[in-house]
Amino acid sequence: MMINSTLEHSPTDHILILSVPSVFSLPAVVKSHGWAQMAPFEVLPEDGLAYVIRLGGGKVIRFTVQQAAEGLQVEASDRLSAAEQAEVGEKVTWMLGLEQDFSEFYALAMDEPKLRRMVERRAGRVLRSPALFEDVIRTLLTTNTLWRHTLKMCRELVRLYGDAGRDTMRAFPTPARLAQVGEAALREQVRMGYRAPYVASLAQAVEAGAIDLEAYKTSSLPTPELRQELMRIKGVGGYAAANLLMILGRYDYVPVDSWALKVVSAEFFGGEPVTPKQVLTTFERWGCWQGLAYWFWEWKFD
DNA sequence: GGTAGACCTGGACGC
DNA sequence: GCGTCCAGGTCTACC
Numbered sequence: 001m002m003i004n005s006t007l008e009h010s011p012t013d014h015i016l017i018l019s020v021p022s023v024f025s026l027p028a029v030v031k032s033h034g035w036a037q038m039a040p041f042e043v044l045p046e047d048g049l050a051y052v053i054r055l056g057g058g059k060v061i062r063f064t065v066q067q068a069a070e071g072l073q074v075e076a077s078d079r080l081s082a083a084e085q086a087e088v089g090e091k092v093t094w095m096l097g098l099e100q101d102f103s104e105f106y107a108l109a110m111d112e113p114k115l116r117r118m119v120e121r122r123a124g125r126v127l128r129s130p131a132l133f134e135d136v137i138r139t140l141l142t143t144n145t146l147w148r149h150t151l152k153m154c155r156e157l158v159r160l161y162g163d164a165g166r167d168t169m170r171a172f173p174t175p176a177r178l179a180q181v182g183e184a185a186l187r188e189q190v191r192m193g194y195r196a197p198y199v200a201s202l203a204q205a206v207e208a209g210a211i212d213l214e215a216y217k218t219s220s221l222p223t224p225e226l227r228q229e230l231m232r233i234k235g236v237g238g239y240a241a242a243n244l245l246m247i248l249g250r251y252d253y254v255p256v257d258s259w260a261l262k263v264v265s266a267e268f269f270g271g272e273p274v275t276p277k278q279v280l281t282t283f284e285r286w287g288c289w290q291g292l293a294y295w296f297w298e299w300k301f302d
Numbered sequence: 303g304g305t306a307g308a309c310c311t312g313g314a315c316g317c
Numbered sequence: 318g319c320g321t322c323c324a325g326g327t328c329t330a331c332c
């Protein structure tokens with residue numbers, strides 16, 4: 001797919017400057033959720049970001065992103081051709097959600113004390129992987145396990161099956177590679193457990209062209225229908241679908257997990273146990289922004 | 303539409 | 318060292 005890149009100029013053949021929206025914060029994107037802790041992402045000092053990417057031509061590079069006075073400075077580990085610079089610019093634009101506008105939500109959120117701080121922090125964008133395939137896999141790895149296990153599975157996936165670049169850098173594995181690796185190896189080497197068949201079958205479907213995840217980025221489907229499409233992927237239930245919809249810039253659903261039950265209980269129900277339905281009802285009033293309102297709510301439980 | 307049980311891993315805990 | 322329990326979403330079968 002094509003994202004309108006905000007590439008402003010390239011001072012050298014490995015440094016790009018991207019223009020950013022007037023309301024934007026790189027630290028807010030980096031801290032938006034746990035993706036920045038997952039390989040091959042890396043959090044840099046002062047909330048910069050590094051990522052190892054496999055470009056369309058197969059070249060594997062590492063790039064860093066830092067917020068600078070003139071915009072975002074993207075520095076690659078290798079010299080890039082003009083086409084590669086454009087590709088990196090396009091990917092970073094998508095990953096940081098530079099095309100998104102939150103002014104409508106901010107206007108509503110400023111009237112809610114529990115959301116005012118996120119507006120002041122210029123938050124709202126959630127960090128994305130360059131390809132939706134990668135975000136679906138990451139999301140599958142977050143389900144039904146502890147965070148440290150999620151991080152371990154992702155790290156092993158990249159270490160064992162990611163394409164190698166210079167030094168020790170490795171990119172996230174391609175669908176083709178994971179399709180070839182297969183379920184048994186994912187189960188035994190990555191310790192994915194019952195998630196292994198889900199990851200293997202998704203990789204095979206993407207590789208065979210049976211599912212076009214990238215098309216979802218620009219899909220004109222209404223959100224409920226897009227949600228149904230996502231939930232046709234084995235292993236993607238209500239929570240995972242809502243999470244992926246947020247990544248796709250659709251905020252009509254709240255990703256209800258055990259944490260949501262806990263914080264909503266503490267915040268709105270005096271600590272009494274709540275059902276997923278009660279969580280959804282609590283944020284219903286935020287309409288097409290309810291996912292964001294939930295995600296950036298200033299929980300007293302935090 | 304709602305519910306129960308199985309699916310896995312890895313850490314904590316008791317013996 | 319071994320066994321048991323628990324946390325964490327989704328799937329499937331069943332009502």
